[in-house]
Amino acid sequence: MQEVRLTPPSYIVLGLLNWTGEATPYRLKQLVAGSVGFFWSLQHAQLYTEPERLTRGGYVSERREEGGRRRKLYKLTDKGRKALAEWRAEPTAHLSEVRDLGLLKLFFGADPSELAEVQLAAHRAELAEYERIRDGLPDDVPDGPRLALELGIRQARTWIDFWEELADRAPG
Amino acid sequence: MQEVRLTPPSYIVLGLLNWTGEATPYRLKQLVAGSVGFFWSLQHAQLYTEPERLTRGGYVSERREEGGRRRKLYKLTDKGRKALAEWRAEPTAHLSEVRDLGLLKLFFGADPSELAEVQLAAHRAELAEYERIRDGLPDDVPDGPRLALELGIRQARTWIDFWEELADRAPG
DNA sequence: CCTATCATGTAATCCGTTACATGATTAT
DNA sequence: ATAATCATGTAACGGATTACATGATAGG
Numbered sequence: 001m002q003e004v005r006l007t008p009p010s011y012i013v014l015g016l017l018n019w020t021g022e023a024t025p026y027r028l029k030q031l032v033a034g035s036v037g038f039f040w041s042l043q044h045a046q047l048y049t050e051p052e053r054l055t056r057g058g059y060v061s062e063r064r065e066e067g068g069r070r071r072k073l074y075k076l077t078d079k080g081r082k083a084l085a086e087w088r089a090e091p092t093a094h095l096s097e098v099r100d101l102g103l104l105k106l107f108f109g110a111d112p113s114e115l116a117e118v119q120l121a122a123h124r125a126e127l128a129e130y131e132r133i134r135d136g137l138p139d140d141v142p143d144g145p146r147l148a149l150e151l152g153i154r155q156a157r158t159w160i161d162f163w164e165e166l167a168d169r170a171p172g
Numbered sequence: 173m174q175e176v177r178l179t180p181p182s183y184i185v186l187g188l189l190n191w192t193g194e195a196t197p198y199r200l201k202q203l204v205a206g207s208v209g210f211f212w213s214l215q216h217a218q219l220y221t222e223p224e225r226l227t228r229g230g231y232v233s234e235r236r237e238e239g240g241r242r243r244k245l246y247k248l249t250d251k252g253r254k255a256l257a258e259w260r261a262e263p264t265a266h267l268s269e270v271r272d273l274g275l276l277k278l279f280f281g282a283d284p285s286e287l288a289e290v291q292l293a294a295h296r297a298e299l300a301e302y303e304r305i306r307d308g309l310p311d312d313v314p315d316g317p318r319l320a321l322e323l324g325i326r327q328a329r330t331w332i333d334f335w336e337e338l339a340d341r342a343p344g
Numbered sequence: 345c346c347t348a349t350c351a352t353g354t355a356a357t358c359c360g361t362t363a364c365a366t367g368a369t370t371a372t
Numbered sequence: 373a374t375a376a377t378c379a380t381g382t383a384a385c386g387g388a389t390t391a392c393a394t395g396a397t398a399g400g
Binding site: 005007009042043045046049050053069 | 358359360361362363367368
């Protein structure tokens, strides 16, 4: 057991394992894709390497399926559960950066209306999907994911308003 | 001269060199801190290594100061100017992810009102600074930075509205 | 004069992405 | 059957962060 630093992806894995119990990397991949992945996605390879890292640190335990494909199954240890709880209980004042490629191009002089056109299409599709998901959310979905989705919807609207105003301006 | 892939930080360096002419890494660091860094910041070390990478690719040229500290000075080559222009002219439909630590904690069950308190303080300070900057912007600042700042202000307001509603909810 | 802070860089580490590979299911 | 997709991993690479170092400048 060695020191491993816990990064945001670490907590995503810990949080999902806490949510779902024992799981394979592929199962984690599905869970990410259907939930937290909308605002913090991970490559599938990382869902194989990250649980392995966490195993080295003692935050999760790994076992092999008996028969069949002998897949790897991971679950939280007490140490992992404790680390997750402490992280969650500690409020953070950290501010995220926007890091948006379209905004970066705009910053460096891209034509606003041309950019606005493709960005609008993308953000409108994004908003439509979020609203569709929200309207179909089962009642037993906890507050956390529900609120995160709500934030995503508002951010999408902020983007749409922004680009709409730029699309309306005379080109050039 | 070898292949180097152009990443967002690459374009930040190219864009700033195009903006300011020949510059040292330290000068780039100052420029980033005062402009694009508000939505896409870079570590100072990367402002030493990235121009070196770009030199290997032929996008910038490097020369040494004659006297004194013999600092490294970088400026755009024609190839670099061309790469920047092409990148800027190509609209992108890419959508950025939020990747916010506070939201991640909320997603995994953190107490909303406790989190909202510290997040509100941080976002309000952020908003105040952006508005102060906007109100002091010289007239010759181009549209790109001006619009990026405007977007930052709106995003900050979206966050503030979101956390305010959570702060108002009964704790627990 | 001494000590912060500013300025300038290099080196090591490591996380995250990309690429590679292959076995199992499902559909045609 | 066989092609396509799903599922399960490993390996290599490289960009980004962190740590280490040191010379110059300014303030007390």
